[in-house]
Amino acid sequence: MTSFPPKIPPVSVLPYAFAIFLSAFLLFQVEPIIARYILPWFGGTPAVWTTCMLFFQVFLLGGYGYAHLLASHLSPRHQALVHLGLVVCSLVFLPITPDDVWKPDVTQDPMLAIILLLMVTIGVPFLLISASGPLLQHWFNRVHPTVAPYRLFALSNLGSLLGLVSYPFFIEPQLGLRMQTLFWSAGYGLYAVMCTWGALPLFRFPLRSESSENPEYRKDKKARLPESFLILSLAACGSVVLLATTNQICRDIAVIPFLWVLPLGLYLISFILCFDHPRWYDRRIWVPVLLVLLSAVVYLLHQEYAETEVIVYIQIFIYSAVLFACCMVCHGELVRLRPPARFLTSFYLMVALGGALGGVFVNLVAPVLFKGYWEFHFGLVATMMLLAICLFRTRDPLRSPRILWSERVFLVGGIATLAGFLAMHIQEEQASTILTTRNFYGVLRVKETDRGTESASRFLYHGRINHGRQFLTPRRHLYPTAYYGPFSGISLAINRHPRQLGLNTLEDRKGQGGLRVGNIGLGVGTTAVYSRPGDIYRFYEINPDVDRMAREYFTYLKNAQGAQQVVLGDGRISLERELGNKHRQQFDILAVDAFSGDGIPVHLLTREAFALYWEHLRPDGILALHITNLHFDFSPVVRALARESGKQALWIKDMADHGKGNSYSDWVLVTNNQAFLDDFFVNIRIVPWRSLEEIIWTDDYSNLFQVVAP
Incomplete structure (x- = not known):
């Protein structure tokens, strides 16, 4: 050294x-x-x-x-x-x-x-x-x-x-x-x-x-054009794999600093090792390791559409390991091409240019080229192709010239196999899809299944998470489905709210006004099916494509009996601005429905967020939080925030009924409305908490790993 x-x-x-x-x-x-x-x-x-x-x-x-x-x-x-x-x-x-x-x-x-x-x-x-x-x-x-x-x-x-x-x-x-x-x-x-x-x-x-450099350096020459292009490509490929893997991890798990830091940290470790000494990057070790890890990540991607769910920590490990292997290959080959010290700044400039081009590709080019987050697939294949080019440039890619051609055939076959499996994953993702859009907030797909049958349905997916379903047959067209069925927590909050029970006639509704219901998260507007004449349902939705799809491909909003409003923008920021304008909404019910997906907006589950919700709720109002999630149990956070607010929290669980289009759901209803708390039909629906642990999150600090589901 x-x-x-x-x-x-x-x-x-x-x-x-x-x-x-x-x-x-x-x-x-x-x-x-x-x-x-x-x-x-x-x-x-x-x-x-x-x-x-x-x-x-x-x-x-x-x-x-x-x-x-x-x-x-x-x-x-x-x-x-x-x-x-x-x-x-x-x-x-x-x-x-x-x-x-x-x-x-x-x-x-x-x-x-x-x-x-x-x-x-x-x-x-x-x-x-x-x-x-x-x-x-x-x-x-x-x-x-x-x-x-x-x-x-x-x-x-x-x-x-x-x-x-x-x-x-x-x-x-x-x-x-x-x-x-x-x-x-x-x-x-x-x-x-x-x-x-x-x-x-x-x-x-x-x-x-x-120049004050040693004269012996003056005879050094710059890298030739092919080598410069390869340096640029290797740096760009490492950047693409880094950003695409970070997107993949956050999309499948959560958007938190640790899951930003982990991929970027591994990316930097690969730089540290490769630039410290050539012994850290040995092709005989890293090429086989990369092939094994690519097989693992292909398996993981195909599990998205299988019946089993891969444990969070295993997902993080596989994605992180394949990222590190790709970066070791890209940066190890990069170091092999580095010029003498007198060209140091130009070499670093080329590496930085490659990194920036990778960022431009993932953020600006990929959303135009791809309908899904397929830059991850692209980065894996590109890594293998660049590795093959680097190996083909040398006489003894791995061991000796005697096995050169067998290695080349093996590499080309491996690239073709990898590309084939990744193409199959993309095809699975697009199956039954009638519309796909991608914007800053993610990928949305409208899918249709069971066409021509009584169960014919249309779904809205954000990534791989179902955000709403509607039956297509006239008889079942307005049936509440997914997480919002007739036995769900939100149905209970709306139908058993004392004000709802007291509004028995249309005249009552005209005289007293109907329910005011707020919803953070629109989905396909399923909860609007519960609206009655005189009710006002106000939806807060950050993604304008969700609003467009809910209106063009689903009819819950159009057929709602009550008035419905959609406010575009982040729900919390919109509520803060309304409060700043002295406009308290006075909701009877406020549903926060943003936690069933993979990217968790933790800023909606903090002490400050809860204080904001109660500014917009009536004193006897009900805060309904939809906390169904594959990976996380948010009940300790909700229970702690409810207790700190001086309210009671009720856990309402609804089991899946696939024949009726209902999914398993967890809702927590937070209120001090004594009439609602004493309601017989409410009490028979309450289930005991899994544990009595309580966790407080604030805007300054929250940790999703505290609530990983057992």
Whole structure:
């Protein structure tokens, strides 16, 4: 392993090592801090993180480009003056706490809104610290021209990894969101001091730009065009697999910082290992490992449509393992192509460009090309194809020339087999689908099954989760289905509410007004089937495509007897704005129906969210929370928040009845309405809690792993 020569005093290395480490720590610490801060503003969707990652990758590219320009065109002294001057000016952007004025409204494109918010909040500081890795390595190479600086890149990635890992385990649990931004801002001030220390030796250099490298390096040549294209492709492929895997994990499990940090951390570990020493990437080990893990992930994908459900931790392990193997292959081959140290900044610029192109592909190109999250499939196949190209370029891809052709045939066959199985998964996903749309909030599919039979039905799927069903035959057309059947918790809340029982005639409804029912989450509008003349049902829906599909492909809203309104935008933000405008809704019932999917909007299950709900409910109102979920049991959180609010929580379970189109459902009804609590028909439907554990979540901290279902 290469080390610093003894003749270099440790104190001369320290400022570069510390500044590079700190800048990398801050660079990757700010990513989950800011993304976590704004996640509730944009509905808690996985696209919030991938959009943030697109911004980070593009600005990382900008930082590397800036470092390359300084290194290529300015003398060391001028490089130091320019960079330190900009760092001092950037202090005016501190602290980096996002202002509430950036909360989105329904007219804004969410991706554009996030990028603008990030540019104004952290754009300049982020660009400058992103330049620190290559720029300070270049400065180190100028001060110590005979020492290869590439191990400082491994140190940089170590800092990045610690910045990421420390967030979900130390920073998020201990500090509120505002304190997190202040903590980061203080760290940025320290970075300015360390950067100044590292720049001091550069002022000994002459003003004119000239190379101080060892003359033996001058004969080195840049990478040829094919090698440059391969470097770019490998970097882009690693980025695609990272973002696509993060999307896949969050889509199948939950959108939480830990599941952002884990994939990005593995991505960085692969960089650390591959750039530390060539021994960490041995083709004889990693090629077979990759093939085995690809088989496992193909199995996992096909289990989406099987009767069995794979345990959460196994899903996380398989996705994480295949991501790490793909990144080790991409980055291991990348290191094999790295140029001599004098081309360091241009090499890093090419790597950053590849990462940014991967982000652009996942965020901007894939939603146009693919109807589903198929960039994950694309990334796996692309990794195998790039591996094959790298192996074909060498005489002995794995062991010796004698088995070269058998290895090539094996690789080509493996790529074809992988592509075939992934194509089968896409075909399964599209079976019986009559319409597919994809936007910032995910993939929606309208499917029809059992055509020509009494059970003919139309479904709305978000990913692989059923968000509503309607029978197509006239006799059953308005039957309440899925999680909203006649014995569900929401049916009980509506039909047994004392005000409902007291409105016996149409004249009563005209005189007193009907029920006011709020719903966070529209689905296909099934609960509107319970409306009666004079009722007002107000739905809050963040995804405009859901509203369009509910009206064009389903008829619950159109055939509702009462008035129905759909408010587009995140439900919590909409309720906050209504409250800010002195417009309390005075709901008799407020249903929060956003937890049955894979991406959990935890900001709807916090202390602050509950306080908001009760501002909009009548004193005798009922808060109905639909907590049915394959992976998580939210009852400890709901029960704790109900007790803290001084209310009683009732768990209502409804068993599946597939013949009637009803799914298994868990609803928790929270209220202090004594007449409702004493109702005989309510009491016979209550089931005992699984446990009496209570967990309080707040806007500052929530942990989904606390509520993983046993």
